Amino acid sequence: MKRLAAWVCLCLALLHGQAQAGAEDEMMGFIVDNTISHIGHDFYHAFSDRLRATSRLDFNLVVRERPDARWGSLVTVEYEREVLYRRFLPPNTTQLNDEAIAAADLVRQQIIQRKLQRLLQDTTDLERDEL
Numbered sequence: 001m002k003r004l005a006a007w008v009c010l011c012l013a014l015l016h017g018q019a020q021a022g023a024e025d026e027m028m029g030f031i032v033d034n035t036i037s038h039i040g041h042d043f044y045h046a047f048s049d050r051l052r053a054t055s056r057l058d059f060n061l062v063v064r065e066r067p068d069a070r071w072g073s074l075v076t077v078e079y080e081r082e083v084l085y086r087r088f089l090p091p092n093t094t095q096l097n098d099e100a101i102a103a104a105d106l107v108r109q110q111i112i113q114r115k116l117q118r119l120l121q122d123t124t125d126l127e128r129d130e131l
Helices: 001-018 038-054 096-120
Strands: 033-034 061-068 072-079 082-089
Touching: 033 038, 033 096, 038 072, 038 082, 038 096, 072 096, 082 096
Parallel strands: 033 061
Antiparallel strands: 061 072, 072 082
């Protein structure tokens, strides 16, 4: 009898959890490191440290790098499959930390602007995914 009561309580708890999980199914706060070289990793660490220090991280980002022998590394930051930041980082790493901090501030501002645009978008006739 105790097992049956425990099983019923567990089922009710799971059903209650599924009912509340509707809009919160997606996990937020990830900054994915898809860099290859030492320069890319240093940029990622400075970039992610700045973002974690200045924002709530209710979004996900991907930092990608494409190294090039001639120009340095092409670093991009993507938000919802759109490139928000793209820049060649030279092999000279003296200003890398400052560049990463500036990139984090720029990306944070662009994300805020896109969220505001989404809130102000008129969707009386069509849903957001139909636009």
